[in-house]
Amino acid sequence: MTQLTLTVLGCSSSSGTPLIGCDCPTCTSNDPKNRRTRCSAHIQIGEQHWQIDTGTDFYHQALQHRLPRIDGILYTHPHADHLNGIDDLRAFCYKQQAAIPIYGHHDTLANICSRFDYAFLEQNRHWNRPVLRAHELPLNQGQNSVLNINNVPVWQFGVPHGSWITSAFRIGNIAWFTDLNHIEESIFPHLQGLDYLFLDCLMDTPYPSHLSTEQAFAYAKRINAKQTYFIHMTHAQEYHTLKQRCPQNCAPAYDGLTVHSSY
């Protein structure tokens, strides 16, 4: 049995909450649950430390949560709010004196490797840039897991995110579904028995590349994890207002939320 601990480092949409220059009730709230950094998670799997995405706020998240090391990264997709903290991985490469493996589907890795080509060179004695190694994970493997971390299987599902395909991950009995606007029928059988589902819930207004509140509620009810937490929320999602509207066993996530599971 391997213990899993997932910490939500950030649960905001791409702009962050508060939104720059906004005076709405969420953005002017003093409640820490209404202050959200860009969307990512840190997962301890046994003694290993893994990261889902390294967004714009990664530097501050790593300090805030005193992340001790990073053994690997699962990238959902290469949008800036999920990727652009990549340069701060160099501190971990230096501390660990090693390259860090990154995982994702082909198009995501190709995009990262072309935009941050210097991060895939051999290290030099200064460790003055991140040193990463890309490992492609196949999409559409159905019930087959694509990776094993400390005896915990990882499944990768392709979900549409506007014109991009995002990787949604199931790690043991925890699933992280961010930046998607639809879940294909064939995926639902692989989402049974979840302890925790983290699910995109952008805002009430329908949006072409994300789930609206209504769509997120419907998927959460259908997947029926023991507990669902909503992520990737804009400032239009005031924490307490959304919480009151949530179906059973569902709630908005907040930065710093930590859950435990085992597999």
Ligand SMILES: [Zn+2]
């Ligand atoms: Zn995003």
Ligand SMILES: [Zn+2]
């Ligand atoms: Zn606002």
Ligand SMILES: [Zn+2]
């Ligand atoms: Zn995105």
